[in-house]
Amino acid sequence: MKLFFLFYFFAVFLFGNDTKYQIGKALYEETCVSCHGVNGHSNGNMKLIVMPRDLAKTILTEEQTYQVIKKGAKYWGAAADIMPSFESVYSEDELRAIAYYISKAFNPDVQKKIDKLWNQSEEISQNQIKKMAKRGKKIYYRNCSWCHGTQGKGDGEATRNPELSIFPYDLTKTLLNQKQIFLYIKYGGKFWGTHKDDMPSWKNKYDDFTIKSVVKFVENNFRKN
């Protein structure tokens, strides 16, 4: 098996990214396919407390996908340890190849989608900028803190129900950038590939100014990455 991959890496060196794609595909089909399925839509028959993300809808870029495969989702704030770290399983080149394959095969236009939706959002005026801190704080503690907690650690009051049916992210560890956090709040988790809508879409309740204010509040108060 090792000889097979050595051959592949030599081929990548000679022939470039198409071979990287093939290496990533081979590794994906060796490991990832059991949870995420052949087409990245996840295996619907699995009985997990948190179902695997639909990779065709994920908001993650290729670089972020690589980071999640390498360190595992919990490192980046997931509450459940379902997506493990593959750092000790695969080499750096192999991890990069898997992320490359996932990105190209299932979600090649994610950056375009992010940019398009961001450009459609309302711009913040100079007058509004002054009001963002107050608005963001109010709405975070009014709505978000129930699940994400008063310190953004994903340990809000709503997580303490005996059914343990929700798994909010620890926002201090997120690898999403500001645009992505905004789009995640606005459109909700299901839009970006989760199987349940525990993280709902807030676009019908709050305008873009309010959501961007919450993002600013999270950035200024919780992010440690």
Added chain:
Amino acid sequence: MKKIIFGFVALVLVNTVLAAKEVIVDQKNKTFIPHSVTLEVGDYLVFKNSDDFAHNAYTDDEANEFDIGMQPPGVDKKVKMKAPGKFDVECAIHPNMLLEVTVE
């Protein structure tokens, strides 16, 4: 005389308590059921939670402002209506939940 006054006050209190009615609103499948209710001043709005996850109910209406806090599954919470008016009640956790309340 004191006994008469005491008796009168007690009668008024008993009448008030007896007259107040309770209107039940369930929270199921992330929806308030029913989605609109009409009560009178002094009546109680009783929130139930039939989902298997936590809910909340609040309003920013000035005259009837309340926030029931976290409501775990199976727990009831009761709010007294203070003044006439029309207002919306929302769940802070689930943005698509909306209850229209009329207090007469």
